[in-house]
Amino acid sequence: MRKTLISLFLLCLGMAQAAGVYTVKSGDTLSSISKKTNVSIETLVKLNNLSSSTLSIGQKIKLGSASTGSTQSKTQTAQKPAGNSKVKVIAASWRGAPYVYGGVSRRGVDCSGFTMQVMREMGVSLPHSSAGQFRYGTPVAKSSLREGDLVFFNTTGRGISHVGVYLGSGQFIHASTPRTGVIVSNINESYYRNTYVGARRVLGN
Incomplete structure (x- = not known):
């Protein structure tokens, strides 16, 4: 029974990530979430309409469509010229x-x-x-x-x-x-x- 529950938990966790949602844990920042999920801070700010870098434990962060490899690399490259705008959110907080x-x-x-x-x-x-x-x-x-x-x-x-x-x-x-x-x-x-x-x-x- 215990193994079944653990398996269900892991399955749900995987589905949440696949659906493009991250749950904020203690110690998380926009920067650390960006590194864990391979989604740029700029994208996190836009998807979640963030006006501050302050996050709450348990908060659901939209990640958008799951993307890896060359697709993610292209996205990050395309965003780079305007990437410094995210510093405004961090500084303003x-x-x-x-x-x-x-x-x-x-x-x-x-x-x-x-x-x-x-x-x-x-x-x-x-x-x-x-x-x-x-x-x-x-x-x-x-x-x-x-x-x-x-x-x-x-x-x-x-x-x-x-x-x-x-x-x-x-x-x-x-x-x-x-x-x-x-x-x-x-x-x-x-x-x-x-x-x-x-x-x-x-x-x-």
Whole structure:
């Protein structure tokens, strides 16, 4: 009887996966689910109308039509040029988190801790330092900024001291001050325009 129940459970699990549904387990993130299912984060976001990267245990995630091998590879290749838009969902989920110097969690985070954690979920490892992060990736002209680029500022007069994630249309998200926490600002505001140093692209080419 026990073997029969186990067999039925495994059969149901296989049917669920074949139908293109994944059940969120403890510790799952969009990134880990993407790796387990071979479905891109971009596709997961679109299929499930996600506005945040926060997931709940037991939540059903649509995977779309099951696809493997060359078909999946072609799909991922086709999506790659627009793939950085998923960073907006991940970064936006931090909005409102408190600012804590040296922090690296949603209970409190500083500017480079914030960008480090966002990029970590995107599969990119960065140091916990705005000046250190400026040495990663490739330089990007301000006129060529795109979603997911890191933007850097000299807010102290002593070199790079602040970093955020560019969201597009002149907007960037950053852990600003203890008073504001993680907020969205405009890169063309006089303060940020005057303290802007440059940008680096760490996601793709």
